[in-house]
Amino acid sequence: MNKKNVIIIMIDGGRLDKAQQSSTFNQLKTKSVFFSNSITYGPHTIAAMHAVFSGSYGTRTGTNSYWSTFQFKKNKFKTLTEYLKENNYETYADVINQLVVPKQGFDNYVVHDELNDDLVKRHTNLLDEMYQKNSNNYTKFLCKKAFDILETAILNEEFNDLAYGAMISGLGFGNSSTTLGHALSYVFSNEGFSHGHALAFTTTVAHKFNNSEFYDRFKKLVKHFNFDHIYLTQNISDAAKIIQSDKKHLDNNPVNVTLGDIIYLLELINSEKVFR
Numbered sequence: 001m002n003k004k005n006v007i008i009i010m011i012d013g014g015r016l017d018k019a020q021q022s023s024t025f026n027q028l029k030t031k032s033v034f035f036s037n038s039i040t041y042g043p044h045t046i047a048a049m050h051a052v053f054s055g056s057y058g059t060r061t062g063t064n065s066y067w068s069t070f071q072f073k074k075n076k077f078k079t080l081t082e083y084l085k086e087n088n089y090e091t092y093a094d095v096i097n098q099l100v101v102p103k104q105g106f107d108n109y110v111v112h113d114e115l116n117d118d119l120v121k122r123h124t125n126l127l128d129e130m131y132q133k134n135s136n137n138y139t140k141f142l143c144k145k146a147f148d149i150l151e152t153a154i155l156n157e158e159f160n161d162l163a164y165g166a167m168i169s170g171l172g173f174g175n176s177s178t179t180l181g182h183a184l185s186y187v188f189s190n191e192g193f194s195h196g197h198a199l200a201f202t203t204t205v206a207h208k209f210n211n212s213e214f215y216d217r218f219k220k221l222v223k224h225f226n227f228d229h230i231y232l233t234q235n236i237s238d239a240a241k242i243i244q245s246d247k248k249h250l251d252n253n254p255v256n257v258t259l260g261d262i263i264y265l266l267e268l269i270n271s272e273k274v275f276r
Contacts, residue, residue: 081105142172
């Protein structure tokens with residue numbers, strides 16, 4: 001079956017007359033079904049959105065007021081996202097707070113800062129990320145194959161295979177995005193460490209943080225090269241804030257990364273305990 005992408009855009013407090021005057025909405029209407037007389041379940045966002053996602057009234061689900069998110073009867077009412085997950089969809093929420101929609105069934109549930117985040121850029125990047133995930137079967141195959149080739153070539157000193165492994169790796173990276181390991185690396189590169197040298201350490205801690213199947217194998221390879229340790233001299237909290245602003249890489253990470261997580265990982269690298 002050719003599955004379709006599903007995008008739910010919530011505009012809080014939207015009005016019919018404004019929608020009818022909008023060139024954007026009018027353009028969408030030519031390719032869509034437009035319900036001009038839909039009636040919300042509740043006059044407040046949280047109850048209304050929980051009704052949309054559960055398909056049931058808040059008087060039944062428990063979410064019947066502005067502050068009743070945590071009363072949602074998640075064991076009795078399956079959400080739209082849970083149905084999507086059962087059908088092998090990748091599910092991602094980018095919302096204004098932790099309360100607005102039920103979390104059940106989401107692979108990633110991320111809260112944005114509506115006052116400071118560039119939502120046009122953020123959501124464009126999110127669409128690109130979802131597009132890349134559609135190629136994941138190919139990406140995973142190529143990257144796993146490349147890792148196997150490069151690992152064997154390095155550990156057995158079969159250096160003629162390095163070029164072949166690099167080529168396969170490049171094909172894999174062409175359909176994916178770099179994530180936490182790269183985001184962490186640049187503050188070290190800015191202090192004079194080569195990019196590859198920095199990545200040896202930052203990618204190791206990123207593999208561990210993401211609970212990656214490649215963590216032990218990657219760590220073994222880095223230990224094999226016996227790189228000199230890297231160390232960040234600038235204030236770690238300041239460096240962490242710089243890294244946190246790197247949405248291009250962090251938004252693609254499979255696990256949500258907080259400022260506290262970044263500080264912990266930088267301190268781990270500085271402690272020289274990465275390989276213990």
